Amino acid sequence: xxxxxxxxxxxxxxxxxxxxxxxxxxxxxxxxxxxxxxxxxxxxxxxxxxxxxxxxxxxxxxxxxxxxxxxxxxxxxxxxxxxxxxxxxxxxxxxxxxxxxxxxxxxxxxxxxxxxxxxxxxxxxxxxxxxxxxxxxxxxxxxxxxxxxxxxxxxxxxxxxxxxxxxxxx
Numbered sequence: 001x002x003x004x005x006x007x008x009x010x011x012x013x014x015x016x017x018x019x020x021x022x023x024x025x026x027x028x029x030x031x032x033x034x035x036x037x038x039x040x041x042x043x044x045x046x047x048x049x050x051x052x053x054x055x056x057x058x059x060x061x062x063x064x065x066x067x068x069x070x071x072x073x074x075x076x077x078x079x080x081x082x083x084x085x086x087x088x089x090x091x092x093x094x095x096x097x098x099x100x101x102x103x104x105x106x107x108x109x110x111x112x113x114x115x116x117x118x119x120x121x122x123x124x125x126x127x128x129x130x131x132x133x134x135x136x137x138x139x140x141x142x143x144x145x146x147x148x149x150x151x152x153x154x155x156x157x158x159x160x161x162x163x164x165x166x167x168x169x170x
Contacts, residue, residue: 052125054095056132060140070135112153
């Protein structure tokens with residue numbers, strides 16, 4: 001299914017996420033505290049979203065800085081700014097290692113199973129992946145194909161994914 005990802009609303013979401021990620025990336029991290037239980041819980045909570053966005057960022061074979069900024073911005077929003085920039089980058093490095101060892105399809109299956117009980121989480125991950133797809137101002141065919149795979153593995157029907165993307169456009 002070929003869905004239109006490059007819509008005005010998706011561009012606004014992308015711009016907001018990138019702006020937030022750039023602000024956090026320039027923050028001073030010299031006094032980053034050790035992770036406490038709250039930080040660890042926040043990381044566990046956002047891991048499936050982070051990895052879904054990471055997979056989208058790598059779908060075209062390039063990790064554009066705008067895509068990284070969009071991911072940072074999304075993670076900041078999801079954790080209410082609680083996670084420090086260095087930790088956000090560590091999360092992305094961990095995603096890279098896991099994907100390298102297990103592959104994209106295995107990761108989509110695993111994340112989809114983790115998110116399967118919560119419809120809102122599945123749809124949020126899908127929406128954030130779409131935002132990352134348009135972050136570098138072009139949507140490659142590999143990114144479009146991956147958004148279809150994400151919807152499939154995360155249990156989002158063709159009708160529902162079209163609705164989500166249409167709502168984003170409205």
